[in-house]
Amino acid sequence: xxxxxxxxAMQSEIELSTGxxxxxxxxxxxxxxxxxxxxxxxxxxxxxGEYLYKNAANVCVPGTSLRGLDAALALGFxxxxxxxxxxxxxxxTPQAEEIARKYLQSHQIQVRIDHHALPVFxxxxxxxxxxxxxVEIAGEHSHFSNISLDGxxxxxxxxxxxxxxxxxxxxxxxxxxxxxxxxxxxDVFSFLLDYAQTxxxxxxxxxxxxxxxxxxxxxxxxxxGNQILRAACRxxxxxxxxxxxxxxxxxxxxxxxxxSGNHGITALLGMHTAARELGADDHTTATALAIxxxxxxxxxxxxxxxxxxxxxxxxxxxxxxAGCVQLLGGSYEQMEQAMQSLIGTFAGMLCDGAKESxxxxxxxxxxxxxxxxxxxxxxAYVPANNGILGSRIEETFENLGKLNNPGMVxxxxxxxxxxxxxxxxxxxx
Numbered sequence: 261x262x263x264x265x266x267x268x269a270m271q272s273e274i275e276l277s278t279g280x281x282x283x284x285x286x287x288x289x290x291x292x293x294x295x296x297x298x299x300x301x302x303x304x305x306x307x308x309g310e311y312l313y314k315n316a317a318n319v320c321v322p323g324t325s326l327r328g329l330d331a332a333l334a335l336g337f338x339x340x341x342x343x344x345x346x347x348x349x350x351x352x353t354p355q356a357e358e359i360a361r362k363y364l365q366s367h368q369i370q371v372r373i374d375h376h377a378l379p380v381f382x383x384x385x386x387x388x389x390x391x392x393x394x395v396e397i398a399g400e401h402s403h404f405s406n407i408s409l410d411g412x413x414x415x416x417x418x419x420x421x422x423x424x425x426x427x428x429x430x431x432x433x434x435x436x437x438x439x440x441x442x443x444x445x446x447d448v449f450s451f452l453l454d455y456a457q458t459x460x461x462x463x464x465x466x467x468x469x470x471x472x473x474x475x476x477x478x479x480x481x482x483x484x485g486n487q488i489l490r491a492a493c494r495x496x497x498x499x500x501x502x503x504x505x506x507x508x509x510x511x512x513x514x515x516x517x518x519x520s521g522n523h524g525i526t527a528l529l530g531m532h533t534a535a536r537e538l539g540a541d542d543h544t545t546a547t548a549l550a551i552x553x554x555x556x557x558x559x560x561x562x563x564x565x566x567x568x569x570x571x572x573x574x575x576x577x578x579x580x581x582a583g584c585v586q587l588l589g590g591s592y593e594q595m596e597q598a599m600q601s602l603i604g605t606f607a608g609m610l611c612d613g614a615k616e617s618x619x620x621x622x623x624x625x626x627x628x629x630x631x632x633x634x635x636x637x638x639x640a641y642v643p644a645n646n647g648i649l650g651s652r653i654e655e656t657f658e659n660l661g662k663l664n665n666p667g668m669v670x671x672x673x674x675x676x677x678x679x680x681x682x683x684x685x686x687x688x689x
Contacts, residue, residue, distance in 0.1 A: 261429075265428055273517055273557050276516070282316040284401065286308075289395045290336025293393050305372070308371065309377035314675065315566065323353065328683070336348065346401060380397070393409045394406065398419050404417065438595065465505045472505060474504045474620065475498075493627065518565065527553055527580065555583075568672040569611055570610065573602075578602050582633075584633030585598050589637075590636065601635065602629055603660065605632075613675075
């Protein structure tokens with residue numbers, strides 16, 4: 261492993277995003293379509309994968325009181341600014357919201373769910389009186405894979421076939437990567453401190469805004485005197501506040517990780533908060549952040565971008581567990597034990613789409629990760645080969661991939677159908 265390769269892999273997986281990345285993805289596609297049409301379309305048909313539909317269905321659209329996929333598309337048509345990527349909804353205003361509302365009242369967006377599509381997939385076909393366009397995003401939330409205008413191909417860049425992705429850590433195992441990271445001067449990872457601060461500002465918004473409740477309620481609790489419990493409580497409070505702010509659509513940018521704002525909040529803010537409460541300096545904190553980010557990327561390579569179970573609870577939270585063991589002076593074996601305990605506890609937690617309850621899941625896993633690091637160092641952990649756990653952490657990551665697909669494919673379909681039923685009922689009530 262070369263240092264530049266490691267740094268490049270980390271930097272490529274972190275992206276600033278406003279709001280849920282699934283509604284950001286929808287708005288981004290809509291923005292590009294409206295730019296090509298030189299205005300808002302008359303007819304709209306969108307195809308989405310199950311996972312993207314699930315995550316866009318209930319979540320608030322940043323800067324508005326609107327929710328869901330249709331609203332995100334309408335805002336994208338109004339705002340445009342596709343050059344801003346997943347931050348395009350940062351441009352939402354009351355005026356844009358009002359135009360989007362009127363558009364939704366006078367236009368019907370046809371939605372078709374593609375049950376065989378990639379987890380991240382959205383294909384938008386739009387037409388106006390004089391033009392028609394197709395804009396497709398696939399593989400990653402901001403990756404344009406196909407764009408055409410009036411039948412003429414403007415861009416064709418399909419994502420890699422499953423299994424052929426360029427995985428920067430291929431050929432390395434987590435132990436080797438941890439040892440490589442800890443051998444570096446922490447200064448080389450200082451850019452991660454800046455991203456953590458971005459997510460800390462989102463938490464500040466979640467603690468002070470009048471529409472949030474979960475983060476502020478946690479903030480009012482008395483902090484324990486024990487340093488480990490204090491670190492766990494603070495990690496829980498701040499990740500809860502940042503995630504709640506994001507899920508409620510506050511106009512706060514976050515540093516997303518592996519295509520997910522909540523993954524970025526968990527890994528970067530959760531790890532940074534725990535490190536500060538444990539007395540770590542900038543160099544040591546940056547190294548712990550690098551471990552957390554690396555583990556998150558490693559897990560997501562095994563499971564895919566979007567999953568049936570809560571990705572935050574098993575990928576970035578596992579990263580926090582490993583990073584905290586490092587901060588507490590533990591060994592790599594104890595990192596493995598802490599991560600095994602974390603995954604053995606939270607692997608079955610359902611992902612039922614992006615919405616307010618994500619903040620509860622994110623913060624619970626972040627808090628547990630800190631405590632499980634302490635427990636591993638003190639000889640308490642879930643043993644290897646327990647349940648879905650493998651004999652080594654790499655095998656456990658692979659088992660998570662199997663649990664996601666094919667293991668819980670039908671579960672995901674049922675979850676999506678329940679969400680769709682609830683949405684249809686709201687529309688007719």
